[in-house]
Amino acid sequence: MDTRTDEATAQRFQALLLQHRGIVVKVAGTYAWHPDDRDDLAQEIAAQLWRSFPGYDPARPFATWMYRIALNVAISHVRQRTRGPQQAESWDDARHDTADPRAHDHEAQQQVDLLYRFIRQQPALDRALLLLYLEDHSYRDIADVLGISETNVATKIGRLKQRIRDEL
Template sequence: MYSANADDRQDLYQEIVLQLWRAYPSYEARAKFSTWLYRIALNVAISDLRQRTRKPAAERFGPTVPDVAPPPEPGPDAEDLAQLYHAIGRLSDVEKAFVLLYLEERTYEEMADILGITQNNVRVKMHRVQDKLRHLLTQPA
């Protein structure tokens, strides 16, 4: 969700692995290992996205805007998935993080740990993101 093409996703993956390697000696087991890992990965992804949006790349001046995710495979739901990806692409970085955690079926407790907020705050923000996605999906393109 945070990279426009396969090469960027591979670069981001390598950066996440590098940051995890660097941070591992300071892991203190206060949270579950998966929560710690996810939090670092999410922070690296958001930082990378912010850095890329500040520095215009040559491809951004081309005639097409890159998709948020690879196009869905052909099938009966392909058009709906394409609309969903487009709507998710219009969300803020933080809203995308909530959607990603939701799609990975994380509990509100896990989301709160990863994002560093309370469970009630997660519930409120998830409700707002869902409302925003509904609005984006029902308005004409």
């Protein structure tokens, strides 16, 4: 590969990453609650996306590929952190960093807080399901990203919705 091809590949990757940067932000925010941890995870995701970019198939949607990589990195990140020393973080600190500034209604903000707490308590795969579902992805897209069947996605989302209704 010559220098021009390398530069073109890097520019193409940077443009796609910039266009879809919200995915990295959302995934990092879902799996890391402390600002420094979120930044580290976002950098880790971006680095893995770059390392994996040569294997990206342009015939497939970039966002789906990106979600798959980002979620795999985030899940690995969570697993590594749970094996090491536990870093306690107060829920109030995490809520402050992730609260929706547009939610002026106190009751609505309480519901958002409860939903964040519920999501935070879920296993990594369920967090991914909720993240993608709340982003209005189709069951087919979610299945592609997570590598499970659409039927499995529908079943898991149905169960999660019921748990949310029961617990919140």
